[in-house]
Amino acid sequence: MKSAGFQKAPGRQDFRRNRLLQGLMVWYAAVWTILAISPEDRSDWMLENILAIVFMLALLFTYREFPLSDVSYVLITIFLTLHALGAHYTYAKVPVGFWLQDALGLSRNHFDRIVHFGFGLLLTYPIRELLIRRARVRDPWSYGLAVVVVQACSDLFEMIEAVVAQIVAPDLGDAYLGTQGDQWDAQKDMAAAFSGAVIAALVTFVAARGSSPRLRAAA
Numbered sequence: 001m002k003s004a005g006f007q008k009a010p011g012r013q014d015f016r017r018n019r020l021l022q023g024l025m026v027w028y029a030a031v032w033t034i035l036a037i038s039p040e041d042r043s044d045w046m047l048e049n050i051l052a053i054v055f056m057l058a059l060l061f062t063y064r065e066f067p068l069s070d071v072s073y074v075l076i077t078i079f080l081t082l083h084a085l086g087a088h089y090t091y092a093k094v095p096v097g098f099w100l101q102d103a104l105g106l107s108r109n110h111f112d113r114i115v116h117f118g119f120g121l122l123l124t125y126p127i128r129e130l131l132i133r134r135a136r137v138r139d140p141w142s143y144g145l146a147v148v149v150v151q152a153c154s155d156l157f158e159m160i161e162a163v164v165a166q167i168v169a170p171d172l173g174d175a176y177l178g179t180q181g182d183q184w185d186a187q188k189d190m191a192a193a194f195s196g197a198v199i200a201a202l203v204t205f206v207a208a209r210g211s212s213p214r215l216r217a218a219a
Contacts, residue, residue, distance in 0.1 A: 015063070020070050024077045031081055035088035048087035051157075052080060066134075072126035079122040082115050091115065116189040120150050120196025125204060139208075143201040147194070154193035158186045 015021060039045035059068075059076070068076075086094055097111030128146035131137040137145055 021073055024073055028077055028080055032084050035084045039088045040090045040093055044090050045087050052083055068126060072129050075122040075125055079118055082118055086115055113192050116192040117196040120193040121200045124150050124197045124200035143205050147197040147201050150197040151194050154190050
């Protein structure tokens, strides 16, 4: 069975002609710049942005040889926007999280959990694209393996966070980890990422097998 949508690479794209990608770049650059001004905790902001900057540089340097699909770039930009918001306020103090806490009667600010869920929901599609185009993974394995890779990345990130918090900046502690006093915060974050990844994989699977050729092309 051939995998829908990613059998062939999009090919080398001319950035000057890709209006969507230009718009995404301008959007993220503007959001990142605005949120870099007077963050809640400058030290935490710097730590939160290390991996984001590395990720952005990787996308830029690999663009000419290995451009992703427009769908993948949109999903990645949404995730990076959420992360930039969390880095500015620290994840435990994002205003929209407090609004949800009050509106739903929650015990804590769950914005960090939303972003971990978004990690799985938004990055499973790009990761599946990489698996299909680079590793030649075929259906139905591409869906399950994409979820596994997302989960592995989520788990690894939680371990890196713990090490960084202890070695690099032990004084930041809760601000960087965003545990808000929950000793099971890391496990819940990983579960949120897994849930998002499973949903993304299921939606992509259904779209790939839907009756609409447009959906099949995007999946």
